Amino acid sequence: MKKASNKDIDEAWIDWALEMIHAGYESDNLYILAGISGPYNQFELQKLTDKVLVDFDLCYEDKLQVMRNYIYYLISSTKSEPSKYLSTLKEIKDICIDLDMEKEYMDFYLLYYAKDELNESEVQWYWDGADRTNIDIIIRNAFQDYLDKMVR
Known part of the structure; x- marks a missing residue:
């Protein structure tokens, strides 16, 4: 939702990544996202979250x-x-x-x-x-x- 709204990537994304891993989802990008801690570099995090969404074929354009x-x-x-x-x-x-x-x-x-x-x-x-x-x-x-x- 935050990606579709062009909001900053924050600790909620890290929490989401951890929940996804606990639910059994796996990808290198997801593991990287789950391991990130602040301060957050928005440029890098925007690119990383794009990769995670592509890994799981999650579209946010609509x-x-x-x-x-x-x-x-x-x-x-x-x-x-x-x-x-x-x-x-x-x-x-x-x-x-x-x-x-x-x-x-x-x-x-x-x-x-x-x-x-x-x-x-x-x-x-x-x-x-x-x-x-x-x-x-x-x-x-x-x-x-x-x-x-x-x-x-």
Whole structure:
């Protein structure tokens, strides 16, 4: 996702490389990426991550599809963990902003602000009917709806 957005390569990429190795993926470039430590040289890391993506035939040219896949991954990996809802929503909210307020992600944008507001006060104005007692259920249902839509 970060590659499609032209973001800097950071420690999240190193973590990803380590996860890939633990999952059984192998390539010389992946091992090199997993072993890098800061400070990061963006020029070298951009070239290295390109090589890793080529090694595994991962295409990132279709930015919208990459974003959909990444959001699907985020949601599916945190759907059952309400303690991670706010951070997941924040990441999707940031993607929504990067994509000029893409309509497909506006519900998550609004849910982020509703959840964030409810962490600080009793009332929020972003999601009709949401309060501290039901916000996690609303988020879980929105996550499930998104996953269901993506599978169709």
